[in-house]
Amino acid sequence: MSETPATPALPATPGQTIGPFFGYALPYDKGELLVPLGHPQAVRLHGTVTDGHGEHVPDAMLEIWQADGNGKVPTATGSLVRDGYTFTGFGRASVDNEGHYTFTTVDPGPTEPGKAPFITLTIFARGLLNRLFTRIYLPEDAEALAGDPLLGSLPEDRRRTLIAEREADGSLRFDIRMQGEDETVFLTYPNLEQ
Amino acid sequence: MTDQDQGPEESFVHLTPKGPDDAADTQSDLDREMARISEDYTASGRTETQPRLDYAPYRSSILRHPTKDLHHADPETIELHAPAFGERDVHRLESDLTIQSGGEPIGERIKIRGRVLDGDGRPVRNQLVEIWQANAAGRYIHKRDQHPAPIDPNFTGVGRCLTGDDGSYEFVTIKPGPYPWKNHHNAWRPAHVHFSLFGTDFTQRMITQMYFPSDPLFALDPIFQSIVDPKARQRLVAEYDHDASEHEWLLGYTWDIVLSGSNRTWTEGDSNV
Numbered sequence: 001m002s003e004t005p006a007t008p009a010l011p012a013t014p015g016q017t018i019g020p021f022f023g024y025a026l027p028y029d030k031g032e033l034l035v036p037l038g039h040p041q042a043v044r045l046h047g048t049v050t051d052g053h054g055e056h057v058p059d060a061m062l063e064i065w066q067a068d069g070n071g072k073v074p075t076a077t078g079s080l081v082r083d084g085y086t087f088t089g090f091g092r093a094s095v096d097n098e099g100h101y102t103f104t105t106v107d108p109g110p111t112e113p114g115k116a117p118f119i120t121l122t123i124f125a126r127g128l129l130n131r132l133f134t135r136i137y138l139p140e141d142a143e144a145l146a147g148d149p150l151l152g153s154l155p156e157d158r159r160r161t162l163i164a165e166r167e168a169d170g171s172l173r174f175d176i177r178m179q180g181e182d183e184t185v186f187l188t189y190p191n192l193e194q
Numbered sequence: 195m196t197d198q199d200q201g202p203e204e205s206f207v208h209l210t211p212k213g214p215d216d217a218a219d220t221q222s223d224l225d226r227e228m229a230r231i232s233e234d235y236t237a238s239g240r241t242e243t244q245p246r247l248d249y250a251p252y253r254s255s256i257l258r259h260p261t262k263d264l265h266h267a268d269p270e271t272i273e274l275h276a277p278a279f280g281e282r283d284v285h286r287l288e289s290d291l292t293i294q295s296g297g298e299p300i301g302e303r304i305k306i307r308g309r310v311l312d313g314d315g316r317p318v319r320n321q322l323v324e325i326w327q328a329n330a331a332g333r334y335i336h337k338r339d340q341h342p343a344p345i346d347p348n349f350t351g352v353g354r355c356l357t358g359d360d361g362s363y364e365f366v367t368i369k370p371g372p373y374p375w376k377n378h379h380n381a382w383r384p385a386h387v388h389f390s391l392f393g394t395d396f397t398q399r400m401i402t403q404m405y406f407p408s409d410p411l412f413a414l415d416p417i418f419q420s421i422v423d424p425k426a427r428q429r430l431v432a433e434y435d436h437d438a439s440e441h442e443w444l445l446g447y448t449w450d451i452v453l454s455g456s457n458r459t460w461t462e463g464d465s466n467v
Binding site: 009010011012013014015016017018019020021022023024025026051052053055057063065066067073074075076077078079080081083088089090108111112115118120122124125126127128129130131132133135149150153154178179180183184185186187188189190191192193 | 243245247252254257259260261268269270273278282284313314324334351388390399400401402418451452453455456
Protein backbone atom coordinates (compact mmCIF):
# COMPACT_ATOMS: atom_id res chain seq x y z
CA MET A 1 0.00 0.00 0.00
CA SER A 2 1.41 3.40 -0.93
CA GLU A 3 0.12 6.93 -0.82
CA THR A 4 -0.48 7.33 -4.53
CA PRO A 5 -3.83 9.04 -4.96
CA ALA A 6 -6.42 7.14 -6.90
CA THR A 7 -7.91 8.85 -9.94
CA PRO A 8 -11.58 9.07 -9.18
CA ALA A 9 -14.02 8.10 -11.87
CA LEU A 10 -17.03 9.46 -10.00
CA PRO A 11 -17.48 12.97 -8.58
CA ALA A 12 -17.92 12.95 -4.82
CA THR A 13 -21.28 13.65 -3.23
CA PRO A 14 -21.17 17.08 -1.58
CA GLY A 15 -21.11 17.42 2.20
CA GLN A 16 -23.52 19.57 4.19
CA THR A 17 -23.56 21.00 7.69
CA ILE A 18 -24.38 18.70 10.60
CA GLY A 19 -26.95 21.35 11.61
CA PRO A 20 -28.09 22.01 15.18
CA PHE A 21 -30.22 18.94 15.87
CA PHE A 22 -27.73 16.05 15.83
CA GLY A 23 -27.58 15.82 19.62
CA TYR A 24 -30.22 13.13 20.01
CA ALA A 25 -28.94 11.16 17.00
CA LEU A 26 -25.15 10.89 16.75
CA PRO A 27 -23.63 11.08 20.25
CA TYR A 28 -23.85 7.75 22.07
CA ASP A 29 -23.13 6.30 25.48
CA LYS A 30 -19.35 6.14 26.21
CA GLY A 31 -18.61 7.66 22.79
CA GLU A 32 -15.87 9.80 24.33
CA LEU A 33 -14.31 6.92 26.29
CA LEU A 34 -11.80 5.13 24.05
CA VAL A 35 -10.60 3.55 27.27
CA PRO A 36 -12.58 3.39 30.52
CA LEU A 37 -12.05 5.99 33.21
CA GLY A 38 -9.45 4.55 35.56
CA HIS A 39 -7.59 2.66 32.82
CA PRO A 40 -3.88 2.68 33.87
CA GLN A 41 -2.79 4.54 30.71
CA ALA A 42 -5.89 6.77 30.48
CA VAL A 43 -5.20 10.30 29.26
CA ARG A 44 -7.70 13.12 29.19
CA LEU A 45 -7.76 14.93 25.84
CA HIS A 46 -9.75 18.14 26.08
CA GLY A 47 -10.15 21.69 24.88
CA THR A 48 -12.62 24.25 23.62
CA VAL A 49 -14.00 25.12 20.20
CA THR A 50 -14.22 28.86 19.49
CA ASP A 51 -15.49 30.95 16.58
CA GLY A 52 -14.10 34.02 14.85
CA HIS A 53 -15.09 36.27 17.76
CA GLY A 54 -13.46 33.95 20.29
CA GLU A 55 -16.91 32.87 21.50
CA HIS A 56 -17.44 29.27 22.53
CA VAL A 57 -19.16 27.13 19.93
CA PRO A 58 -21.78 25.16 21.89
CA ASP A 59 -23.03 22.97 19.03
CA ALA A 60 -20.01 21.19 17.59
CA MET A 61 -19.28 17.48 17.47
CA LEU A 62 -15.78 16.04 17.33
CA GLU A 63 -14.46 12.63 16.32
CA ILE A 64 -11.01 11.20 16.88
CA TRP A 65 -9.32 8.20 15.27
CA GLN A 66 -5.91 7.02 16.37
CA ALA A 67 -3.39 4.22 16.75
CA ASP A 68 -3.07 2.43 20.07
CA GLY A 69 -0.24 2.96 22.54
CA ASN A 70 2.06 0.76 20.45
CA GLY A 71 1.32 2.56 17.19
CA LYS A 72 -0.88 -0.22 15.89
CA VAL A 73 -3.88 0.75 13.77
CA PRO A 74 -6.98 -0.69 15.46
CA THR A 75 -9.15 -3.09 13.46
CA ALA A 76 -11.65 -4.14 16.16
CA THR A 77 -15.33 -3.28 15.92
CA GLY A 78 -17.30 -2.13 18.95
CA SER A 79 -16.91 1.66 19.04
CA LEU A 80 -20.67 2.17 19.37
CA VAL A 81 -21.21 -0.52 21.99
CA ARG A 82 -18.06 -0.50 24.08
CA ASP A 83 -17.12 -3.59 26.05
CA GLY A 84 -14.63 -1.70 28.21
CA TYR A 85 -11.66 -3.85 27.11
CA THR A 86 -11.28 -3.51 23.34
CA PHE A 87 -9.43 -0.52 21.96
CA THR A 88 -11.19 0.50 18.74
CA GLY A 89 -9.33 3.78 18.18
CA PHE A 90 -12.49 5.79 17.47
CA GLY A 91 -14.31 8.26 19.67
CA ARG A 92 -17.10 10.82 19.28
CA ALA A 93 -17.90 13.69 21.65
CA SER A 94 -20.21 16.68 21.57
CA VAL A 95 -19.01 19.91 23.10
CA ASP A 96 -20.86 21.11 26.18
CA ASN A 97 -22.71 24.43 26.53
CA GLU A 98 -19.36 26.17 26.98
CA GLY A 99 -17.84 24.69 23.82
CA HIS A 100 -15.66 22.28 25.82
CA TYR A 101 -15.00 18.68 24.82
CA THR A 102 -13.33 15.77 26.61
CA PHE A 103 -12.13 12.39 25.39
CA THR A 104 -10.52 9.69 27.52
CA THR A 105 -7.95 7.80 25.52
CA VAL A 106 -4.29 6.70 25.48
CA ASP A 107 -1.30 8.44 23.93
CA PRO A 108 -0.95 6.93 20.46
CA GLY A 109 2.40 5.37 19.60
CA PRO A 110 4.22 6.23 16.35
CA THR A 111 2.83 4.15 13.48
CA GLU A 112 6.38 3.81 12.12
CA PRO A 113 9.63 4.18 14.11
CA GLY A 114 10.70 7.81 14.39
CA LYS A 115 7.35 9.25 13.23
CA ALA A 116 5.68 11.94 15.29
CA PRO A 117 2.59 10.39 16.92
CA PHE A 118 -0.70 12.19 16.40
CA ILE A 119 -4.45 11.75 16.78
CA THR A 120 -6.65 12.57 13.77
CA LEU A 121 -9.57 14.88 14.47
CA THR A 122 -12.73 15.67 12.52
CA ILE A 123 -14.87 18.69 13.39
CA PHE A 124 -18.57 19.14 12.64
CA ALA A 125 -20.72 22.09 13.72
CA ARG A 126 -23.80 24.08 12.99
CA GLY A 127 -22.60 26.88 10.71
CA LEU A 128 -19.80 24.71 9.31
CA LEU A 129 -20.87 23.67 5.83
CA ASN A 130 -18.49 20.73 5.54
CA ARG A 131 -16.41 18.83 8.07
CA LEU A 132 -12.85 19.90 8.86
CA PHE A 133 -9.89 17.60 9.44
CA THR A 134 -6.82 18.24 11.53
CA ARG A 135 -4.13 16.46 13.57
CA ILE A 136 -3.39 16.61 17.28
CA TYR A 137 0.34 15.97 17.73
CA LEU A 138 1.75 14.81 21.05
CA PRO A 139 4.22 17.42 22.31
CA GLU A 140 7.01 15.22 23.69
CA ASP A 141 9.17 13.88 20.87
CA ALA A 142 10.96 17.07 19.76
CA GLU A 143 13.12 15.26 17.22
CA ALA A 144 10.16 13.57 15.56
CA LEU A 145 8.17 16.81 15.54
CA ALA A 146 11.10 18.64 13.94
CA GLY A 147 11.28 16.00 11.22
CA ASP A 148 7.55 15.82 10.55
CA PRO A 149 6.76 16.67 6.91
CA LEU A 150 3.44 18.36 7.63
CA LEU A 151 4.71 20.46 10.53
CA GLY A 152 7.79 21.30 8.48
CA SER A 153 5.60 22.70 5.72
CA LEU A 154 4.04 25.26 8.09
CA PRO A 155 5.37 28.53 9.50
CA GLU A 156 6.18 28.38 13.21
CA ASP A 157 3.17 30.45 14.33
CA ARG A 158 0.82 28.07 12.54
CA ARG A 159 2.46 24.74 13.33
CA ARG A 160 1.99 25.22 17.05
CA THR A 161 -1.80 25.18 16.56
CA LEU A 162 -1.43 21.44 15.83
CA ILE A 163 0.63 20.48 18.87
CA ALA A 164 -1.24 19.63 22.05
CA GLU A 165 -0.10 20.98 25.38
CA ARG A 166 0.67 18.44 28.14
CA GLU A 167 -0.83 19.67 31.39
CA ALA A 168 0.58 19.04 34.85
CA ASP A 169 -1.84 16.18 35.51
CA GLY A 170 -0.90 14.43 32.25
CA SER A 171 -3.91 15.66 30.27
CA LEU A 172 -3.57 16.78 26.69
CA ARG A 173 -5.02 20.22 25.95
CA PHE A 174 -5.98 21.00 22.35
CA ASP A 175 -8.13 24.03 21.54
CA ILE A 176 -9.79 24.48 18.16
CA ARG A 177 -10.10 28.00 16.77
CA MET A 178 -12.32 27.89 13.73
CA GLN A 179 -11.32 31.36 12.61
CA GLY A 180 -9.25 34.38 13.53
CA GLU A 181 -6.03 34.82 15.43
CA ASP A 182 -4.30 31.49 15.99
CA GLU A 183 -6.79 29.83 13.64
CA THR A 184 -6.20 26.08 13.77
CA VAL A 185 -4.56 24.60 10.69
CA PHE A 186 -7.18 22.51 8.93
CA LEU A 187 -6.09 19.89 6.44
CA THR A 188 -6.93 18.66 3.01
CA TYR A 189 -5.69 15.42 1.46
CA PRO A 190 -4.98 14.31 -2.13
CA ASN A 191 -8.30 12.46 -2.41
CA LEU A 192 -10.19 15.65 -1.53
CA GLU A 193 -8.31 17.90 -3.90
CA GLN A 194 -9.47 16.43 -7.20
CA MET B 195 -27.46 31.00 26.93
CA THR B 196 -30.81 31.73 25.34
CA ASP B 197 -31.76 31.61 21.69
CA GLN B 198 -31.91 35.40 21.72
CA ASP B 199 -28.20 35.54 22.54
CA GLN B 200 -27.15 33.43 19.64
CA GLY B 201 -28.35 35.26 16.59
CA PRO B 202 -29.38 33.43 13.47
CA GLU B 203 -29.61 29.71 13.82
CA GLU B 204 -31.63 26.74 12.85
CA SER B 205 -33.82 26.74 15.91
CA PHE B 206 -37.10 28.55 15.81
CA VAL B 207 -38.96 31.12 17.83
CA HIS B 208 -42.53 31.44 16.68
CA LEU B 209 -43.09 35.06 15.66
CA THR B 210 -45.25 35.42 12.60
CA PRO B 211 -44.98 39.21 12.43
CA LYS B 212 -41.38 40.42 12.47
CA GLY B 213 -40.34 41.04 16.03
CA PRO B 214 -37.19 42.36 17.72
CA ASP B 215 -35.78 38.84 17.87
CA ASP B 216 -36.45 38.07 14.25
CA ALA B 217 -33.71 38.15 11.63
CA ALA B 218 -33.91 41.39 9.67
CA ASP B 219 -33.12 40.02 6.24
CA THR B 220 -35.90 39.06 3.88
CA GLN B 221 -35.89 36.18 1.44
CA SER B 222 -35.40 38.75 -1.35
CA ASP B 223 -32.21 39.98 0.35
CA LEU B 224 -30.98 36.40 0.48
CA ASP B 225 -31.99 35.69 -3.09
CA ARG B 226 -29.94 38.64 -4.32
CA GLU B 227 -26.86 37.54 -2.36
CA MET B 228 -27.15 33.97 -3.58
CA ALA B 229 -27.70 35.05 -7.20
CA ARG B 230 -24.58 37.22 -7.11
CA ILE B 231 -22.44 34.34 -5.83
CA SER B 232 -23.93 32.04 -8.45
CA GLU B 233 -23.18 34.49 -11.27
CA ASP B 234 -19.59 34.89 -10.07
CA TYR B 235 -19.21 31.13 -10.00
CA THR B 236 -20.56 30.72 -13.54
CA ALA B 237 -18.23 33.45 -14.78
CA SER B 238 -15.22 31.82 -13.10
CA GLY B 239 -15.36 28.77 -15.39
CA ARG B 240 -14.28 26.54 -12.51
CA THR B 241 -16.02 23.37 -11.37
CA GLU B 242 -16.68 22.89 -7.67
CA THR B 243 -18.09 19.71 -6.18
CA GLN B 244 -18.39 20.61 -2.49
CA PRO B 245 -20.14 23.37 -0.52
CA ARG B 246 -18.34 26.65 0.07
CA LEU B 247 -17.23 26.85 3.70
CA ASP B 248 -17.43 30.64 3.40
CA TYR B 249 -21.01 31.23 2.27
CA ALA B 250 -22.38 34.37 3.91
CA PRO B 251 -26.05 33.80 2.98
CA TYR B 252 -25.90 30.99 5.57
CA ARG B 253 -25.41 33.45 8.41
CA SER B 254 -24.09 30.94 10.94
CA SER B 255 -21.14 30.21 8.64
CA ILE B 256 -19.77 33.76 8.87
CA LEU B 257 -17.79 33.22 12.08
CA ARG B 258 -17.36 29.48 11.65
CA HIS B 259 -15.42 29.03 8.43
CA PRO B 260 -11.61 28.91 8.25
CA THR B 261 -10.23 32.12 6.74
CA LYS B 262 -6.99 30.42 5.68
CA ASP B 263 -6.75 27.85 2.91
CA LEU B 264 -6.95 24.22 3.94
CA HIS B 265 -3.38 22.98 4.22
CA HIS B 266 -2.25 20.03 2.11
CA ALA B 267 -1.24 16.91 4.04
CA ASP B 268 0.05 13.65 2.64
CA PRO B 269 -1.91 11.00 4.50
CA GLU B 270 -0.03 8.89 7.01
CA THR B 271 -0.84 5.36 8.08
CA ILE B 272 -3.67 6.15 10.48
CA GLU B 273 -5.33 8.40 7.89
CA LEU B 274 -5.30 5.60 5.31
CA HIS B 275 -7.56 3.51 7.54
CA ALA B 276 -10.95 3.98 9.11
CA PRO B 277 -12.69 2.63 12.19
CA ALA B 278 -14.43 -0.71 11.77
CA PHE B 279 -18.05 -1.24 12.75
CA GLY B 280 -19.87 -4.54 12.96
CA GLU B 281 -22.92 -6.35 14.24
CA ARG B 282 -21.87 -5.61 17.79
CA ASP B 283 -22.40 -1.93 16.98
CA VAL B 284 -25.59 -1.94 14.94
CA HIS B 285 -28.69 -4.10 15.25
CA ARG B 286 -30.38 -4.78 11.91
CA LEU B 287 -33.74 -3.45 13.16
CA GLU B 288 -32.16 0.01 13.58
CA SER B 289 -32.63 0.59 9.85
CA ASP B 290 -36.43 0.68 10.25
CA LEU B 291 -37.39 4.02 11.83
CA THR B 292 -41.09 3.11 11.83
CA ILE B 293 -40.89 0.31 14.42
CA GLN B 294 -38.86 1.89 17.20
CA SER B 295 -41.56 3.10 19.56
CA GLY B 296 -44.28 0.49 19.74
CA GLY B 297 -46.80 2.33 17.56
CA GLU B 298 -46.99 3.47 13.95
CA PRO B 299 -45.57 6.95 13.32
CA ILE B 300 -47.76 9.39 11.39
CA GLY B 301 -46.83 10.41 7.85
CA GLU B 302 -45.90 9.05 4.48
CA ARG B 303 -44.02 5.75 4.86
CA ILE B 304 -40.99 5.62 2.55
CA LYS B 305 -37.95 3.52 1.80
CA ILE B 306 -34.60 5.11 0.98
CA ARG B 307 -32.07 2.78 -0.58
CA GLY B 308 -28.84 3.09 -2.50
CA ARG B 309 -25.16 2.27 -2.50
CA VAL B 310 -22.12 3.84 -0.88
CA LEU B 311 -19.22 3.90 -3.35
CA ASP B 312 -15.77 5.41 -3.33
CA GLY B 313 -14.58 7.72 -6.08
CA ASP B 314 -13.37 4.75 -8.14
CA GLY B 315 -16.77 3.11 -8.00
CA ARG B 316 -15.73 0.48 -5.47
CA PRO B 317 -18.48 -0.45 -3.00
CA VAL B 318 -17.80 0.65 0.58
CA ARG B 319 -18.52 -2.58 2.42
CA ASN B 320 -19.67 -3.24 5.97
CA GLN B 321 -19.39 0.39 6.91
CA LEU B 322 -21.58 2.49 9.19
CA VAL B 323 -24.38 4.69 7.83
CA GLU B 324 -26.30 6.87 10.31
CA ILE B 325 -29.35 9.02 9.55
CA TRP B 326 -31.47 11.49 11.47
CA GLN B 327 -34.40 13.64 10.44
CA ALA B 328 -37.48 15.64 11.40
CA ASN B 329 -40.86 13.94 11.62
CA ALA B 330 -43.67 14.35 9.08
CA ALA B 331 -44.61 17.70 10.63
CA GLY B 332 -41.07 19.08 10.40
CA ARG B 333 -40.19 18.68 14.09
CA TYR B 334 -37.05 17.12 15.57
CA ILE B 335 -36.88 15.32 18.89
CA HIS B 336 -34.37 17.84 20.19
CA LYS B 337 -34.88 20.19 23.08
CA ARG B 338 -33.62 23.17 21.11
CA ASP B 339 -36.15 22.63 18.34
CA GLN B 340 -39.02 24.87 19.41
CA HIS B 341 -40.94 24.82 16.12
CA PRO B 342 -44.58 24.59 17.24
CA ALA B 343 -45.34 21.50 15.19
CA PRO B 344 -46.37 18.27 16.89
CA ILE B 345 -43.89 15.74 18.22
CA ASP B 346 -44.76 12.22 17.14
CA PRO B 347 -44.47 9.92 20.16
CA ASN B 348 -43.88 7.00 17.79
CA PHE B 349 -41.02 8.55 15.85
CA THR B 350 -37.50 9.46 16.96
CA GLY B 351 -36.11 9.98 13.45
CA VAL B 352 -32.82 8.19 14.15
CA GLY B 353 -31.54 5.15 12.23
CA ARG B 354 -28.35 3.21 11.53
CA CYS B 355 -27.24 0.39 9.32
CA LEU B 356 -24.13 -1.30 7.96
CA THR B 357 -23.61 -1.40 4.20
CA GLY B 358 -23.72 -4.78 2.47
CA ASP B 359 -20.93 -6.37 0.42
CA ASP B 360 -22.11 -4.38 -2.60
CA GLY B 361 -22.11 -1.12 -0.60
CA SER B 362 -25.90 -1.14 -0.37
CA TYR B 363 -27.92 0.44 2.41
CA GLU B 364 -31.67 0.66 3.02
CA PHE B 365 -33.84 2.54 5.51
CA VAL B 366 -37.59 2.50 6.05
CA THR B 367 -38.80 5.77 7.51
CA ILE B 368 -41.38 8.56 7.30
CA LYS B 369 -40.99 11.40 4.80
CA PRO B 370 -39.76 14.40 6.81
CA GLY B 371 -41.53 17.75 6.60
CA PRO B 372 -39.90 21.08 5.78
CA TYR B 373 -39.33 23.32 8.79
CA PRO B 374 -38.73 26.98 9.58
CA TRP B 375 -35.44 28.35 10.90
CA LYS B 376 -33.98 31.69 11.88
CA ASN B 377 -31.45 32.45 9.16
CA HIS B 378 -33.69 35.22 7.81
CA HIS B 379 -37.35 36.17 7.95
CA ASN B 380 -39.70 33.38 6.82
CA ALA B 381 -36.81 30.98 6.17
CA TRP B 382 -37.72 27.33 5.52
CA ARG B 383 -35.46 24.33 5.03
CA PRO B 384 -36.39 21.94 2.23
CA ALA B 385 -37.32 18.49 3.58
CA HIS B 386 -34.14 16.48 4.13
CA VAL B 387 -32.60 13.47 5.83
CA HIS B 388 -29.16 13.88 7.42
CA PHE B 389 -26.66 11.16 6.47
CA SER B 390 -23.38 10.37 8.25
CA LEU B 391 -20.88 8.20 6.34
CA PHE B 392 -17.54 6.50 6.81
CA GLY B 393 -15.25 5.16 4.10
CA THR B 394 -12.18 2.96 4.08
CA ASP B 395 -9.92 5.97 4.77
CA PHE B 396 -10.65 8.34 7.62
CA THR B 397 -10.26 11.22 5.16
CA GLN B 398 -13.44 10.02 3.41
CA ARG B 399 -15.53 10.77 6.49
CA MET B 400 -18.50 12.96 5.61
CA ILE B 401 -21.86 14.21 6.80
CA THR B 402 -24.44 15.46 4.36
CA GLN B 403 -28.17 15.89 3.71
CA MET B 404 -30.37 14.02 1.24
CA TYR B 405 -33.24 15.95 -0.36
CA PHE B 406 -36.42 14.92 -2.18
CA PRO B 407 -37.11 15.57 -5.88
CA SER B 408 -38.60 18.87 -7.10
CA ASP B 409 -38.70 20.66 -3.75
CA PRO B 410 -39.89 24.27 -4.31
CA LEU B 411 -37.62 25.42 -1.46
CA PHE B 412 -34.34 24.44 -3.17
CA ALA B 413 -33.77 27.82 -4.77
CA LEU B 414 -34.48 29.65 -1.49
CA ASP B 415 -32.25 27.62 0.84
CA PRO B 416 -28.74 28.94 1.55
CA ILE B 417 -27.53 25.59 2.92
CA PHE B 418 -28.44 23.79 -0.31
CA GLN B 419 -27.21 26.74 -2.41
CA SER B 420 -23.85 26.77 -0.60
CA ILE B 421 -23.00 24.11 -3.17
CA VAL B 422 -22.71 26.63 -5.96
CA ASP B 423 -22.48 24.14 -8.81
CA PRO B 424 -25.98 23.08 -9.98
CA LYS B 425 -24.85 19.59 -11.03
CA ALA B 426 -23.15 19.05 -7.69
CA ARG B 427 -26.29 20.17 -5.82
CA GLN B 428 -28.32 17.67 -7.79
CA ARG B 429 -26.16 14.87 -6.35
CA LEU B 430 -27.92 15.42 -3.02
CA VAL B 431 -31.39 14.85 -4.49
CA ALA B 432 -32.81 11.33 -4.33
CA GLU B 433 -34.81 9.89 -7.21
CA TYR B 434 -38.29 8.49 -6.90
CA ASP B 435 -37.88 4.77 -7.65
CA HIS B 436 -41.04 2.86 -8.41
CA ASP B 437 -39.17 -0.44 -8.24
CA ALA B 438 -38.39 0.35 -4.62
CA SER B 439 -42.02 1.17 -3.85
CA GLU B 440 -44.05 -1.64 -2.28
CA HIS B 441 -47.65 -2.48 -3.14
CA GLU B 442 -50.07 -0.91 -0.66
CA TRP B 443 -47.21 -0.21 1.72
CA LEU B 444 -44.63 2.50 0.90
CA LEU B 445 -42.97 4.70 -1.72
CA GLY B 446 -39.33 4.16 -2.65
CA TYR B 447 -36.46 6.54 -3.24
CA THR B 448 -32.97 5.73 -4.47
CA TRP B 449 -29.90 7.74 -3.56
CA ASP B 450 -26.32 6.62 -4.24
CA ILE B 451 -23.51 8.24 -2.29
CA VAL B 452 -19.99 8.67 -3.64
CA LEU B 453 -17.22 9.31 -1.14
CA SER B 454 -14.01 10.96 -2.21
CA GLY B 455 -11.42 8.67 -3.77
CA SER B 456 -9.34 6.52 -1.48
CA ASN B 457 -5.73 7.55 -0.96
CA ARG B 458 -4.75 3.90 -0.82
CA THR B 459 -3.42 1.93 -3.71
CA TRP B 460 -5.74 -1.02 -3.60
CA THR B 461 -4.77 -4.62 -3.99
CA GLU B 462 -7.08 -7.59 -4.42
CA GLY B 463 -6.62 -8.38 -0.73
CA ASP B 464 -7.67 -4.91 0.41
CA SER B 465 -10.85 -4.93 -1.60
CA ASN B 466 -11.97 -8.11 0.12
CA VAL B 467 -11.54 -6.73 3.62
